[in-house]
Amino acid sequence: MVPETKGLEKRMENVEVSWIEKIKPHAELIAAGMSGLLILAGWLLDKYGQGTGSIIAYLMAFVIGGFAKAKEGLEETIENKELNVEMLMIFAAIGSSLIGYWTEGAILIFIFAVSGALETYTMNKSHKEISSLMELQPEEALLVSNGYEEKIPVSQLCIGDQILIKPGERIPADGVIMKGKSTIDEAAITGESMPISKGVNEEVFAGTVNMSGSITVSVTKESNETLFQKIIQLVQSAQSEKSPSQLFIERFEGTYVKVVLLVVVAMLFLPHFLLDWSWQESFYRAMILLVVASPCALVASIMPATLSAISNGARHGILIKGGVHLENLSHLGAIALDKTGTLTKGKPEVLEVVVREDLDKEEIIWGAASIESHSTHPLAQAIVKYAKDSIDKELFYPESLEDVPGWGVTAVIQGNQWKIGKAAFVGKEVADSFASGKAKELASKGSTLVYIAINGELCAIIALKDVVREETKAAINQLKKQGIHTIMLTGDSEKTAKAIAKESQVDEYFAECLPETKVEYVKQLKSKYNNVAMVGDGINDAPALATANVGIAMGGGTDVALETADIVLMKNDLARIAEAVNLSKRMNKIIKQNVIFSITVIMVLICSNFFQFIDLPFGVIGHEGSTILVILNGLRLLK
Incomplete structure (x- = not known):
């Protein structure tokens, strides 16, 4: 009777506390x-x-x-x-x-x-x-260890632990998928309603929902250090x-x-x-x-x-670190945008492959991809991806392979000497005249060119480009309609910068920028337009973000961006900047x-x-x- 009485008393106390709360x-x-x-x-x-x-x-x-x-x-x-x-x-x-x-x-x-x-x-x-955001993170996780499953509190999870997340469950911790494939609803983090397909070695975040398949995730952060918790802390401090x-x-x-x-x-x-x-x-x-x-x-x-506007923004994946930054947004005279990862996707893609008429295009791409698959360079990885998407063949290991730093790579395939790299690596004059001067035409469009020579003869050119995001033009035009002057800042060459600026429809551009020169340009823009925003990826653009009146980081789900800027777009979507400006104008x-x-x-x-x-x-x-x-x-x- 005594334990039952104590249990009843405890339940009554809980009911009373719940009623008071x-x-x-x-x-x-x-x-x-x-x-x-x-x-x-x-x-x-x-x-x-x-x-x-x-x-x-x-x-x-x-x-x-x-x-x-x-x-x-x-x-x-x-x-x-x-x-x-x-x-x-x-x-x-x-x-x-x-x-x-x-x-x-x-x-x-x-x-x-x-x-x-x-x-x-x-x-x-x-x-x-x-x-309501805080309630989204589960309190328990299903720990998988030595073939056994055990439910434990999320607070007890350690980095390296493997957890099983079943369909329909919320992900309890930040981590990387080790096994399985699923679609993830990341609305709680990015404000984006459309689920995203994710597989092995891809990141997942606490508070998001596993929609379809079972996945095993390796924990990469402590429960109090997750991106989800940082978002909550950020908005709480912004509201104060x-x-x-x-x-x-x-x-x-x-x-x-x-x-x-x-x-x-x-x-x-x-x-x-x-x-x-x-x-x-x-x-x-x-x-x-x-x-x-x-x-x-x-x-x-x-x-x-102000509180209502900050809450509204947080609900739509726009994290504002305080009323002062939101107030400044409606007075912007100009906005400077980093190119890579902001206006563009940040990863090069193969746009065109020009092959000598007497050669088989598929064989050249297959051979080039097999050689480049042993490199971690972004251009090499783009060529490999292009080959895998367009050719139904397994890549092979060349007979020999040598990396020539700063120039390219050499390899031997079936006794033939391959060279892949810059124009000067295969012969500058031959490269310029190849395919009736096709190289100059591709370069004028802002493409990066990779040349392929076999046994000393130029055989092909691969044109790659960091592609402008689909939503970039519409987002830039929205900003222009709001009377904001748009400027692109990039470390690329003048020729590439000019092509990207034209395609993205920005008003002005500055090429060959180092982090310190970006800061100087932002200072010049401030003296001319008074109130200036800087948009970047939150890492190498940190000095320029700090110099601008309002620093806006394209978050893409990275907690690095949370530490850097005044405003964070949790999804890499430029259109959210115009939304934030509209929200600021409505608030004011x-x-x-x-x-x-x-x-x-x-x-x-x-x-x-x-x-x-x-x-x-x-x-x-x-x-x-x-x-x-x-x-x-x-x-x-x-x-």
């Missing part, structure tokens, strides 16, 4: 609701002549509805040694009750509590995007970072509150002597001024909108709307109070209503 995010809204019911009770008691009971109900409404905001206001005042808008509201509510306006004071507290609850809801809604506009408003708030208090003190006395108002009227109007002049709506104009537009609206409302209410057109309940509704409206307007960015 569920209502915790809604505590402010529940308190505001109770405050509203107590105000109704106080009004009914007053109507039926129960004055004392009415005052008790109003006092309870004050305490329950105003506790959260009063606590927040006092803590901030003590910490910053400066009064804030929360304290203005508390003073106004207490002042109203002192002159007998219990109902008005309680309504002020009630609406203030509702707007505070709504603001908290906005923050929670933004953070919920990250919480304040934009320049928000910092300005917060600095302005302290001075503004002091000015309001001075004006309120003046209004307590001056109208009585200068305009013959009664003391009660002067005090009443001073309390209304305390309410309507408070910059609550102005303070709430920026943060909810909504912030401007909020600021103009809140200032206008404050000015109208202050004037109405001075000319005695408005009473306290309407002042409360106008002031707090404007606060609620600007928060709701900021929430639109979550869509």
